[in-house]
Amino acid sequence: MNIKALAKRLCRLDYEAIEAEVAGFDDAVLLVLLDSSSRKVGDTAAELLCSRGKAKVVVAALLASEIRTKLGRIRAMSVLGHFGKRVPRGAEAYLRLIEEKSATVVYDALFGLVFLQDEANIPMIEAARRRSRAGPKADGYFEKALTAIHAKDPFIFSPGYRDAHDVWGLDKERFGNRVG
Numbered sequence: 001m002n003i004k005a006l007a008k009r010l011c012r013l014d015y016e017a018i019e020a021e022v023a024g025f026d027d028a029v030l031l032v033l034l035d036s037s038s039r040k041v042g043d044t045a046a047e048l049l050c051s052r053g054k055a056k057v058v059v060a061a062l063l064a065s066e067i068r069t070k071l072g073r074i075r076a077m078s079v080l081g082h083f084g085k086r087v088p089r090g091a092e093a094y095l096r097l098i099e100e101k102s103a104t105v106v107y108d109a110l111f112g113l114v115f116l117q118d119e120a121n122i123p124m125i126e127a128a129r130r131r132s133r134a135g136p137k138a139d140g141y142f143e144k145a146l147t148a149i150h151a152k153d154p155f156i157f158s159p160g161y162r163d164a165h166d167v168w169g170l171d172k173e174r175f176g177n178r179v180g
Contacts, residue, residue, distance in 0.1 A: 003032045011038035018044045027054055031061045035072035046075040055083040055090070062093040070102045077108040084115065084167025091116055098128040103138040110145040114157040115168040122149055 010018050010033075018040055022030065033045035049058060058079045061067050067076050077097065080087050087093075090112060097109035113121050129142035148156035154170065155161065155178060163170055166180045 001029065003029065007033060007036045007038060007041050010041045011036070013040075015040055015044060019048070022048060027052070027057050030054075031057070031066060034067055034075045035069040037069075037071065042071055042075050046079050049079050050082045053083075055080055055087040059087060059089045059093045063089070063096065070100075070105055073097060073100070073102075073105050074108055077105075077112060080112060081108075082167070084163070084165075085169045086167065091118060091121060095121065095124050095128070098125065098142075099131065101133045103134045103141065106132070106134045106138045107141045110141050111158060114145050114148045115154045115163075115170075117149065117152060117154060117168075117170075119149060122146065125149070 006029075010021060013021070022033065022044060025033075027049065030045040030049050034042055034049075036042040036045070049055075058067075058076050062073070062076055067073055077094075080090050080093065083090075094109040094112040094116075098106050098113070100106055100109070110125070113125060125142065125146060129139070129146075132138050132142065144157050148154050154168070155175065161178070163175075163179045166172075168179075170179045172179045
């Protein structure tokens with residue numbers, strides 16, 4: 001199957017038609033479609049991976065560097081964020097992605113690490129911050145992430161976020177209406 005030709009053809013369709021067409025595709029094709037420059041195609045692929053519960057497949061693809069574009073990595077982290085703490089090896093994928101050159105990818109990966117609230121990740125985050133090639137914007141993200149993990153308060157990093165489905169397993173008493 002020629003994925004580039006497929007993606008080009010799909011991007012001319014509306015969301016409903018894209019979903020109908022790609023619904024029968026296997027996970028490997030959906031992973032490739034995450035890299036599509038078309039918002040409709042890439043986001044539809046991400047949504048299908050979510051609905052199929054394929055977080056493990058997405059993590060494996062990230063760790064194998066099979067998702068090649070910034071947009072693809074952002075969509076992949078969106079899939080992981082949908083499942084929160086329930087993603088085996090999620091931290092490993094996030095730790096790899098904080099090494100990226102894109103400040104947006106770094107932010108999304110740090111978001112996952114912050115909401116995992118695992119202090120064992122602090123040394124790796126600090127090391128990635130020292131090596132960072134993502135620019136001054138990312139430097140601020142690293143600082144805020146480390147502050148949030150040390151304070152055990154992920155909302156320092158993302159004050160407007162609400163964990164509506166309690167995917168991160170946060171303390172409901174402490175964080176009130178921000179969880180559940």
